[in-house]
Amino acid sequence: xxxxxxxxGIGLMGRPMTLRLLDAGFTVRVWNRSxxxxxxxxxxxxxxxxxxxxxxxxxxxILLCLADSAAVESVVAQGVIAAGNxxxxxxxxxxxxxDVTRRLAAAVKAGCGMRWVDAPVSGGTVGAEEGxxxxxAGGEADDIDVARQVLRPLYSRLTHMGPVGSGQITKICNQxxxxxxVLVIAEMMALAxxxxxxxxxxxxxxxxxxxxxxxxxIVGPEMAENRFEPVKWRVGTLLKDLTMAADIAxxxxxxxxxxxxxxxxxxxxxxRGFLNQDPATLIKxxxxx
Numbered sequence: 001x002x003x004x005x006x007x008x009g010i011g012l013m014g015r016p017m018t019l020r021l022l023d024a025g026f027t028v029r030v031w032n033r034s035x036x037x038x039x040x041x042x043x044x045x046x047x048x049x050x051x052x053x054x055x056x057x058x059x060x061x062i063l064l065c066l067a068d069s070a071a072v073e074s075v076v077a078q079g080v081i082a083a084g085n086x087x088x089x090x091x092x093x094x095x096x097x098x099d100v101t102r103r104l105a106a107a108v109k110a111g112c113g114m115r116w117v118d119a120p121v122s123g124g125t126v127g128a129e130e131g132x133x134x135x136x137a138g139g140e141a142d143d144i145d146v147a148r149q150v151l152r153p154l155y156s157r158l159t160h161m162g163p164v165g166s167g168q169i170t171k172i173c174n175q176x177x178x179x180x181x182v183l184v185i186a187e188m189m190a191l192a193x194x195x196x197x198x199x200x201x202x203x204x205x206x207x208x209x210x211x212x213x214x215x216x217x218i219v220g221p222e223m224a225e226n227r228f229e230p231v232k233w234r235v236g237t238l239l240k241d242l243t244m245a246a247d248i249a250x251x252x253x254x255x256x257x258x259x260x261x262x263x264x265x266x267x268x269x270x271x272r273g274f275l276n277q278d279p280a281t282l283i284k285x286x287x288x289x
Contacts, residue, residue, distance in 0.1 A: 007030050091117045
């Protein structure tokens, strides 16, 4: 079956995802809170809807890619239940709180019968543009099968992690690693420069060794060159996810001291005006210190 897709949230990640889905031949309807961000995808063939309810009514699978839990709740309240039915599937690509995911999924199911898959992604805008994202999904097996088919242009790996909410917990685990990694990369790059080493050579020197990572190869050169534009992801996103990690850890009775410290450093950096800047700017935090 060739599904008609409805995509809500045409931002840093949503735009390249939508363009790839269009390029793969899907019919895609779009809605965004800021209509001016729809011009590129509309030019590529996406049909612009006037409301969330219109998009849901005319789509088989609804994809959300939104900033946070509040944004997802807002969109659901704007017509998802009113226009939905049991033949439709909602796939949430956003990174939001697992408790909110479970609550919204239950409300949508009870309200109109629509099923829910939480499918947060990792890989950044580069992964979205290249179709190489890692997707961690929660939901029923039959719904995951639909997600695999619909999202195929976007990922190199999609892993079914368990019931609804499991994808969000896995993404939080992912962000704990990423956040701590980026912070220690910034600390290391600042130290290398202060100690007289050519910091621009660090990513190349460490490539292939135990210290290598995708964040090192992406943000390392940016930090060395003071290259912070264009913004590909945001300090605020990492901070949001680490805040959720602390909440989940409290519920589970699990200690997360490294992630707790990372959250404090990100909060300090955000408070200095970098909330919506690229995490590569974390080098400034260490240089100022």
